[in-house]
Amino acid sequence: MPDTVQFTDTEFMIAQGARLLENGKTIFVGWGIPQVVAMLGQKLYVPDLLQLFEFGAIGPQPVLPFVRGTMGGPQNVYRSVQWSNMNWAFAYSASGYMDYGMLGAAQIDPYGNINSTFLGGTFEHPERRFPGSGGGNQVASHCWKTMIVIKHEGRRFVPKVDFITSPGYLTGPGARERAGLPAETGPHRVITSKALFGFDETTKRMKLLAVLRGLSPEEVVKEMAFKPLIADTVTEIPPPTADELRVLREEIDPSRIIIGH
């Protein structure tokens, strides 16, 4: 029975993400897990996904296996349709050519605002400091639909993030537009190790759409520090398929640097 197959949280997030990609669309890919999501998706589901990286690789067909630390290296940018630079990469997203963006996050709030800068204390004297925006702010600002991949740990889902590194819906409906951000953009999906969230059309608040098969909505929601909305029908997400796991473990990440053990 496939459900008895063991898989890691990360493997599930990646598989979920890969299934959500749309063929023949463009995606601005952030560092780390999003890279692997795009690779798995391109391999199994969306051959005509156009990946774009902030360091100027447009449409690469990355060489597998994925080697950690080669963002920008020959394997990662292999067979791109264009090699360019960062200002051009962000021009593509700013002028509307990027359908999706995919980012990680340390912390997220009900409006999909992302913190990847610091936790606890103040900006000047934080308790924990992360790398900051990188290009995440641009991705979350410019792309039509931003997807966020985040571990389903309660402390990561907070009523108010310590710092808005990359904008979600800010304080609610209309706030992005009032801030001057491009119209009709914003967070689209939050992909966790237990569930999938969207955002309510009207309130722009995070809404539980689906849970990993075997979990209940209550189990998923209880550990979050804010209560998300719950869809009328919460669907079930199948665990990683044998195919997904084989490609992930054998072709993409055989040394399990990203997917873990």
Next chain:
Amino acid sequence: MPDTVQFTDTEFMIAQGARLLENGKTIFVGWGIPQVVAMLGQKLYVPDLLQLFEFGAIGPQPVLPFVRGTMGGPQNVYRSVQWSNMNWAFAYSASGYMDYGMLGAAQIDPYGNINSTFLGGTFEHPERRFPGSGGGNQVASHCWKTMIVIKHEGRRFVPKVDFITSPGYLTGPGARERAGLPAETGPHRVITSKALFGFDETTKRMKLLAVLRGLSPEEVVKEMAFKPLIADTVTEIPPPTADELRVLREEIDPSRIIIGH
């Protein structure tokens, strides 16, 4: 005797211009006569002059003879150090890398303001219409020292140009800076078919520096519609040398498209 050699007005302007170029400096070259000036200079006097063209050729070593109409063509951009585009070309000048700019003009005033847009009537209903700025406005705005090559015809030297296409010193000392143009830039020399002008340090008004051998300052000035300042010592400019004429006529422009007959 070399002085009895016949030469055209254009040949004299070109030879004069070529002698004024500075080796090991950079020059933003406008269309037409300035191109030929730079070629002659590079051939005879300033081998390490770096030419830059608005269409993105940086440091070409043009193929001779000069063929009319190939601005941007293979002869014109031959062996550049970089091929780029217009936004980058103007970035080089805007950020201060262009020592000189060289432009033609239809009309000029005592402050070196250039008109290449129209003569007579109004902007909407001109009597004669010229091509307009091209990149001249940028060259005259950005380059440290602008040199203007213009036929010595009275009607071209007017107290006030019909239209400021490319800025000289505008209304006088400090006006460029007040307008927001880069500091310490402006017209440097006006090269005509009879004389050479500079600009007075204090008043920023055009000043006669030198005349073609055989002419008097009075002869040169009398046909101008404004009275330029006259340098304490007006020097003499030798006519085109045999070498200059040979290179111009045999190597650069054998069909005499630019230099005329």
Next chain:
Amino acid sequence: MTRIRKEGNVEYHFVPPDDFRKFVRDRKERKPLSKILTAREAVMKFVTDGDYIVYDFSSLTRGPQALIREVIRQKKKDLWIGAEFTLHESSLLVGSGCASRIDVGFLGYGNYIGQAVCKGRVKAFEWTNGGLAHRLLAGARGVPFLPTRDLLGSDNLAVSSAKIIEDPFTGSPVCLVPALNPDVFFLHVHQADIYGNARIFGTNLFALEAAMASHRVIVSAEEIVETDEFRKDPMRTTVPYFLVDAVVHTPFGAYPGAMPARYDIDLSHVGRLNDIDSDEKMQTYLQEFIYDVADHEEFLDLKVGARKMKELRFKATIIEGYR
């Protein structure tokens, strides 16, 4: 409101960044589908009366001359030209009655076009070459304007719609030019694939800027090559496929201009263009070289000929750098 020290106050073509973005979202194809069309089909499909058009390089070098002739053949009306570095294109487009407004740039070359302005046949606005290049870069970068340190102090400002504000970082006046998002961009390239990946060898004016900034991009190409050619050498890609709407295979598409490393300029035909100084001569030219032929291929057969094409190819001996 931002305090504006001075501003031009004439018509200008401006599409708010959000509107352009929505067009890109909804109407630009990201799938690698074949976009091969004839010039006739491409111009019919993507050029509409009233459109704002731009093109890269000039009638003498790598200009999209076949596409421009097709626009004239189809008698498009009321076009607005972004004439950066333009030579004969503006004369032909105005002389044929296709264009009624020109953003200058460089108005054009030859005896006809200046007279057309004097006669009020066409309305001119003065943005300068650099101003148009900056405007396209703003359009490509998805921002409403770019600041520049030119146009300042000149009379172009009053007959464009640039604005001068105080730079909030230094307090000095700085010029803002609005983004330009043309309706259509014509680009003639050395090589393209069927999806629209395109590359130019040599310099360009604003090829990538205009391709990103324009609603529709029509590429005409001397050669159609495999996509692999692009993926093997991605630094050479000028424009990636998802910016492009139509690919027209157009050998000798820059004629009578030169295509660097492919064929030389036809100076005798250019002489014909230069000689046009009256409406009569203009109409004669248009009739003979554009209206009287069905398309670019017939033009090459009847008006250029294999011998002339061979001669022009023969002269294009400088290939260094163009591959």
Next chain:
Amino acid sequence: MTRIRKEGNVEYHFVPPDDFRKFVRDRKERKPLSKILTAREAVMKFVTDGDYIVYDFSSLTRGPQALIREVIRQKKKDLWIGAEFTLHESSLLVGSGCASRIDVGFLGYGNYIGQAVCKGRVKAFEWTNGGLAHRLLAGARGVPFLPTRDLLGSDNLAVSSAKIIEDPFTGSPVCLVPALNPDVFFLHVHQADIYGNARIFGTNLFALEAAMASHRVIVSAEEIVETDEFRKDPMRTTVPYFLVDAVVHTPFGAYPGAMPARYDIDLSHVGRLNDIDSDEKMQTYLQEFIYDVADHEEFLDLKVGARKMKELRFKATIIEGYR
């Protein structure tokens, strides 16, 4: 004054465009003179305590790692880093006491650098990768700022010095980031000539922008080639010679990172860097790999070795696109 809706109010590095222009006029060499220096000479001559520095790409791919080690060896002080896309560079520069301020970008990779911020060892400002790229483009274009449609609505604004104004064309809020004109830019390239013409194969972050925008540009190059190589293929030139102040011939200059198509990343050495999570480990690393060797060549002999270099070269089998 231009009305500002919102602005950050922390220190930022800003050189008024006119001041940068004067530096370029007076102190940048246009003559093609040999600029070959050793890394030691170049860093001694062109890097001063307190300088603002930027570098292209990362410690894992085509970063100027030999130059950064030389900066550390010379114990420069109070540097301000423009950390766009930075990985281990910031840890080493902060851990060695060289850097005291970081414009983030991406703060860096590994366990050390976040702790350094928490301990107040280094002051961070948040511009984001895109913000720094835009700032360098402004610096290169000789304008005081560029507008962007990001940073808006986020908390980065308060801890940078971006400003929000109303766009005078649309009335919407738009973010302005000030130009960045660094003191020094380090760039590691595949090939350079002795005058400073330089080319990269592959993508880059902001190579040309930063070279134009920086007061001093130090290029380290895997190979020194004839100027003819550039003139024969001018489309491949990343940076022309007159922007460059020093050329350092530096084979394996990106080590332990990869140089695409030349050598692969040394993952074991990178592991050493990743393991640094305390000042003790930092000092041990710095002592062993930087202070204890006289220069990059001694580093290669004593700390890398011919066998390892051969192995890393062996692994760099993807050359398509990199020539």
